[in-house]
Amino acid sequence: MAYRETPAVRMRLDAARERLVTEATAVVAEVGWAGASVGVVAAAAGMSAGSVYQHFASKTALAVEVFRRAAGREVEVLGAVLRDGGGDAVARLACGVEIFARRAFERRGLAYALLAAPADEAVCAERLEFRHRYRALFAEVVREGTAAGLLPPQDPEVTAAALTGAVGEVLVDPLAVPGTDAAAEALLAELTAMALRCAGARTVQGGTDDR
Amino acid sequence: MAYRETPAVRMRLDAARERLVTEATAVVAEVGWAGASVGVVAAAAGMSAGSVYQHFASKTALAVEVFRRAAGREVEVLGAVLRDGGGDAVARLACGVEIFARRAFERRGLAYALLAAPADEAVCAERLEFRHRYRALFAEVVREGTAAGLLPPQDPEVTAAALTGAVGEVLVDPLAVPGTDAAAEALLAELTAMALRCAGARTVQGGTDDR
DNA sequence: GGAAGAAGTGAACCATGATTCAGACCTTGG
DNA sequence: CCAAGGTCTGAATCATGGTTCACTTCTTCC
Numbered sequence: 001m002a003y004r005e006t007p008a009v010r011m012r013l014d015a016a017r018e019r020l021v022t023e024a025t026a027v028v029a030e031v032g033w034a035g036a037s038v039g040v041v042a043a044a045a046g047m048s049a050g051s052v053y054q055h056f057a058s059k060t061a062l063a064v065e066v067f068r069r070a071a072g073r074e075v076e077v078l079g080a081v082l083r084d085g086g087g088d089a090v091a092r093l094a095c096g097v098e099i100f101a102r103r104a105f106e107r108r109g110l111a112y113a114l115l116a117a118p119a120d121e122a123v124c125a126e127r128l129e130f131r132h133r134y135r136a137l138f139a140e141v142v143r144e145g146t147a148a149g150l151l152p153p154q155d156p157e158v159t160a161a162a163l164t165g166a167v168g169e170v171l172v173d174p175l176a177v178p179g180t181d182a183a184a185e186a187l188l189a190e191l192t193a194m195a196l197r198c199a200g201a202r203t204v205q206g207g208t209d210d211r
Numbered sequence: 212m213a214y215r216e217t218p219a220v221r222m223r224l225d226a227a228r229e230r231l232v233t234e235a236t237a238v239v240a241e242v243g244w245a246g247a248s249v250g251v252v253a254a255a256a257g258m259s260a261g262s263v264y265q266h267f268a269s270k271t272a273l274a275v276e277v278f279r280r281a282a283g284r285e286v287e288v289l290g291a292v293l294r295d296g297g298g299d300a301v302a303r304l305a306c307g308v309e310i311f312a313r314r315a316f317e318r319r320g321l322a323y324a325l326l327a328a329p330a331d332e333a334v335c336a337e338r339l340e341f342r343h344r345y346r347a348l349f350a351e352v353v354r355e356g357t358a359a360g361l362l363p364p365q366d367p368e369v370t371a372a373a374l375t376g377a378v379g380e381v382l383v384d385p386l387a388v389p390g391t392d393a394a395a396e397a398l399l400a401e402l403t404a405m406a407l408r409c410a411g412a413r414t415v416q417g418g419t420d421d422r
Numbered sequence: 423g424g425a426a427g428a429a430g431t432g433a434a435c436c437a438t439g440a441t442t443c444a445g446a447c448c449t450t451g452g
Numbered sequence: 453c454c455a456a457g458g459t460c461t462g463a464a465t466c467a468t469g470g471t472t473c474a475c476t477t478c479t480t481c482c
Contacts, residue, residue, distance in 0.1 A: 159405055162409065
């Protein structure tokens with residue numbers, strides 16, 4: 001007996017694992033899941049392919065971790081806005097959708113990877129799982145909105161699923177093809193308006209809007 | 212010179228190719244894209260793996276054909292209803308969504324494969340392409356609806372994308388987990404109602420619905 | 423019936439990329 | 453400094469599954 005893991009070592013290991021996840025996320029955002037081979041990811045993190053297995057049991061496990069971290073942040077943010085965003089349920093819904101979309105635009109590559117890029121079985125399963133979480137969050141505001149009489153009677157789960165799918169689908173194309181900032185802003189406005197209609201909110205957004 | 216392709220032979224070849232596509236479709240509906248290896252598909256069609264290459268240049272080409280055929284049928288049907296379904300734009304939209312969903316329920320496995328099952332790059336690309344077609348169809352009715360004053364001003368492309376995503380997302384879960392017929396009917400009602408709201412149609416479907 | 427020329431077979435071949443592992447190199451406590 | 457026990461490396465190994473191909477089995481036409 002002469003060696004025992006010391007805090008310094010633990011820290012280095014943890015840092016390496018962390019760097020691995022971070023870099024893997026960047027690689028995925030850049031080239032998608034298909035292009036993120038163990039070799040490429042390891043190189044990006046400055047380690048050998050073999051070392052990846054020091055931190056994760058398999059490539060799949062790493063991919064799942066990458067997905068969970070990134071998607072988890074979004075669920076977190078969306079949940080915060082939807083639950084404690086201020087204003088009534090309808091206002092929070094609009095705000096949530098807008099912020100979600102804005103964040104996606106700020107990290108196009110990653111957003112695309114999370115939402116739509118071809119991925120293997122395990123990542124697809126995670127996607128499904130996280131879509132359920134988004135759905136649960138949306139369902140909650142919709143439920144609240146109907147309870148408050150702001151929204152018409154409806155099955156909150158269906159509307160929530162629809163919102164999840166709608167927002168994703170509307171974003172996929174613009175995320176893939178850059179486009180101008182102005183176009184992005186216009187899209188955001190249309191997107192939130194659509195989301196409110198989808199939940200049945202009384203038309204407020206028309207306002208001074210002309211055309 | 213002693214052999215020339217005869218009509219009978221051509222027919223047999225065409226039939227074999229056809230059977231291959233049909234059986235491959237069935238296999239995909241059953242076990243998904245991942246499970247549909249060349250060997251399995253060939254066996255299902257009653258031929259050897261090698262013979263598959265008599266009809267398709269690659270497994271990918273076969274997969275793409277399978278997808279196009281199946282998805283093409285749906286585009287066809289949806290387009291027919293949306294364009295020439297009878298009634299005003301709103302009525303046709305409702306009808307289109309309902310029929311689309313109904314058809315999906317009638318072929319759960321296939322619908323799931325087309326909409327959401329993990330697939331390789333090429334099939335994902337087809338999926339994208341076909342989603343654009345659905346979108347174009349929806350955009351057309353929405354455009355017509357707004358022109359007729361039945362729907363509020365909106366970007367038809369955004370609404371169309373949203374409808375495409377929303378319908379798909381709402382269906383994915385129920386398609387994966389069986390459920391009762393009654394539940395399916397209820398879902399259909401909610402789904403079409405949601406679609407109309409999404410496009411901003413004045414609430415008609417509620418009947419006794421107030422506000 | 424037989425030559426010419428497909429079509430059909432399925433085992434061998436290959437490409438890809440994840441995973442392993444024997445050895446090199448560090449860290450630690452004594 | 454040493455022994456013990458990690459960590460790290462990267463080339464070799466494996467697994468998977470698409471693709472090829474030498475060979476067999478039809479078909480056609482003279």
